[in-house]
Amino acid sequence: MTKPIQPTQTTAFYVQAILSFAVSLTSVVIALVYLPTAGWIKAFLALGLLYVVTSTITLCKVVRDRQELAEVSTRVDQARLDKLLAEHDPFKVDA
Numbered sequence: 092m093t094k095p096i097q098p099t100q101t102t103a104f105y106v107q108a109i110l111s112f113a114v115s116l117t118s119v120v121i122a123l124v125y126l127p128t129a130g131w132i133k134a135f136l137a138l139g140l141l142y143v144v145t146s147t148i149t150l151c152k153v154v155r156d157r158q159e160l161a162e163v164s165t166r167v168d169q170a171r172l173d174k175l176l177a178e179h180d181p182f183k184v185d186a
Contacts, residue, residue, distance in 0.1 A: 116144065 119140055123133050 120137075123137055123140070126133055126136070
């Protein structure tokens with residue numbers, strides 16, 4: 092059975108992703124704090140921001156789980172095919 096090449100992410104990729112998320116979230120929070128409006132409007136926008144962040148995390152998890160499931164089913168199909176090919180004898184004559 093051939094093992095597919097797994098893509099690898101470097102530490103720099105993880106650091107960049109974490110820093111990008113932190114900078115974007117911090118900038119939006121600072122913008123909400125200094126927004127010249129009433130407190131209830133700021134609270135409403137902060138609640139919307141929290142909803143967007145949590146739904147984004149959920150979406151990332153769902154996409155990752157779906158990708159892992161596809162990889163597992165591909166491996167199972169490949170194992171079945173390898174088993175069939177290993178058991179097949181092209182020179183066998185049925186009498």
